[in-house]
Amino acid sequence: MKALPLSELPTGQWGRVVSLKARGMARCRLLDLGLVPDTPVQAVRRSPLGDPTAYRIRGALIALRREEAGQVLVTPL
Amino acid sequence: MPLATELRERFNIHPDPGAAVIALAGNPNTGKSTIFNALTGLKQHTGNWPGKTVLQTQGTFHFGGKKYILVDLPGTYSLLANSAEEIVTRDFLCFARPDATVVVTDATCLERNLNLALQVMEITSKVIVCVNFIDEARRKNIFIDVDCLARELGVPVVVTAARNGLGLTELKAGIDALARGQIVTSPRRLIYDPDIEEAVARLEEKIPGEIKEWINARWLALRIIDHDRSTLDNIRQYFKVPEWGVLRERYKYCPT
Numbered sequence: 001m002k003a004l005p006l007s008e009l010p011t012g013q014w015g016r017v018v019s020l021k022a023r024g025m026a027r028c029r030l031l032d033l034g035l036v037p038d039t040p041v042q043a044v045r046r047s048p049l050g051d052p053t054a055y056r057i058r059g060a061l062i063a064l065r066r067e068e069a070g071q072v073l074v075t076p077l
Numbered sequence: 078m079p080l081a082t083e084l085r086e087r088f089n090i091h092p093d094p095g096a097a098v099i100a101l102a103g104n105p106n107t108g109k110s111t112i113f114n115a116l117t118g119l120k121q122h123t124g125n126w127p128g129k130t131v132l133q134t135q136g137t138f139h140f141g142g143k144k145y146i147l148v149d150l151p152g153t154y155s156l157l158a159n160s161a162e163e164i165v166t167r168d169f170l171c172f173a174r175p176d177a178t179v180v181v182t183d184a185t186c187l188e189r190n191l192n193l194a195l196q197v198m199e200i201t202s203k204v205i206v207c208v209n210f211i212d213e214a215r216r217k218n219i220f221i222d223v224d225c226l227a228r229e230l231g232v233p234v235v236v237t238a239a240r241n242g243l244g245l246t247e248l249k250a251g252i253d254a255l256a257r258g259q260i261v262t263s264p265r266r267l268i269y270d271p272d273i274e275e276a277v278a279r280l281e282e283k284i285p286g287e288i289k290e291w292i293n294a295r296w297l298a299l300r301i302i303d304h305d306r307s308t309l310d311n312i313r314q315y316f317k318v319p320e321w322g323v324l325r326e327r328y329k330y331c332p333t
Contacts, residue, residue, distance in 0.1 A: 025159055032155035034189045059186030 001076060006055070007069035009043040015074030016040055022071035034058040035072055080291065081174070084315060088148075088173045089124060089133060096137070096144040097256040098173065102166055102197055103181030104190050105152030108209040110134075111239040112181055113149045116249065126165045133165075140249045145256070148175065156196045157305070164307055170200045171292055171308070172315055177203045177255040179248070184214035184221055184236070194230065198264035199296045204232045205251045212238035231263040269299075276302055288316055 003018045017039045020027050034057045035041065042056040052063040082092050090098055103109040117136025126133045134149040150169060151162035170178060180197050182190035187208065198204050208221055227234040235251050237244035254260045268274065280298035288297070292312070300308045 025157075028155070028157050029159055032157065032192060034192070058189040060189055 003073040003075050005070045006041065006043075006064070006072035006074050007053070007066045009041075009074060009076065011043050011046055011053075014040055014042045014077040016077055018073045018075055020072055022068075026068070026071065030068065030072060033062055034060075040077065041072075041074060084172045084174070087127060087315075088169055089127065089135070090146065090148070090173060093144070093146065096146050097176040099145050099147045099252055099256065100150055100169060100173075100175035100178040101147060101181060102150045102170070102178055102193065103152060103207075104154055104183065104193055107152070107181045107183045107190065108239050109152060109181045110149060112179075112207065112209065112237065112245075112248070113147060115239050115242060115245055117147055131161050131165050138249065140253045143253065143257070145252065148173075154193060156193070156200070157303070167200075167308070168311060170197065171296075172311070174201070174291070175203070177205060177252050179205050179207050179252065181207045181209050184208045184210045185217055185219060187219075187221065191230075195265070195267060198230070198232065199267065199299070200293055202232075202262050202264050203255055204262060204264060205248075205255055206230060206232055206234045207244075207248055208234060208236045209239055211236040212241060212243065229265065231265045233260055233262070273299075273302065285316075288312065291316075 006015065009015045017035055017037050019037060020030055020035065022030055039058060044054045044056050044061060046053045052065045053069060054061050054063050055069070085098065086092070101109055101113055113134060113136060116138050118138070122135050124133050125131065131151050136147050136149075138145050138147060148169065150166045153160070153163045153166050155163060156167040156170070157163065169175070178197055178201055180194045182194065194204070194206055206226070208223070208226070211221065214221065221236065223234050223236055233251050233255065235244055235248045237248055239245065251260075255262070269277070277295060277298040280301055281294045284294050284297055297308075297312075
């Protein structure tokens with residue numbers, strides 16, 4: 001299946017991390033949050049204004065801005 | 078003033094002969110402060126980290142006739158220093174060199190907490206991992222194989238339910254044994270890709286002796302490769318080493 005940015009993953013759906021587009025500290029930050037390749041991640045809830053979105057990552061609920069989530073490529077599960 | 082005392086003073090740790098300094102690290106919301114309060118009771122002192130608006134809490138407890146100064150570090154996911162909290166945590170471990178470091182983890186999402194534990198173990202080998210919220214994990218049918226975890230990590234592991242006071246004596250005993258040198262750990266070392274390992278080996282040789290004595294050379298070599306400016310700047314601030322500038326200049330163009 002084609003990879004898409006995590007920011008485009010519909011609410012409720014699970015995806016699997018394929019790769020990160022971010023470089024440098026931004027990449028480090030995403031890795032620290034647990035977004036390493038092959039990690040399952042779920043888009044749980046979008047805030048009223050559409051940004052940020054809460055994602056379930058390795059057992060924790062974490063809010064990411066569109067620009068951050070857009071740096072993560074996932075394949076929908 | 079000896080270097081050890083001077084560096085600790087910079088972090089508001091006042092000399093207290095015979096007392097051991099214990100750092101409490103962990104991800105945010107792992108119950109770190111609950112553990113801190115349970116261990117120290119009301120014997121605590123709050124202030125700020127020098128030059129930062131990050132809160133610092135220190136407290137003391139006694140175990141086996143020895144005094145322990147417990148320092149509550151800010152909750153972080155990482156030590157790769159993106160934020161003031163991460164810089165404080167990393168600098169404390171790196172420069173104040175606590176006699177033991179407790180990494181508090183959340184049993185209900187242990188996996189995501191091990192990133193920090195491994196990063197701490199890259200700086201110091203005197204680490205004890207505390208798996209907190211064990212009561213909540215059991216409620217969620219999560220069982221932690223403590224022996225296996227300790228074996229895999231190469232450091233002692235203690236389970237706690239700090240809100241109910243469970244496991245705190247074991248934690249104190251673990252800290253005590255580690256600080257006294259009765260337990261020798263062998264932290265799992267991360268092996269990087271061959272090209273990185275080769276660069277690390279080359280760099281380690283070039284790190285001046287007086288820095289190596291104080292800071293884990295492998296860890297520092299990895300930070301140089303990362304071009305971690307804040308670590309390098311702080312080292313230059315703490316150690317007056319002339320070759321340091323040259324070393325830093327040479328690796329200025331390393332890809333980040």
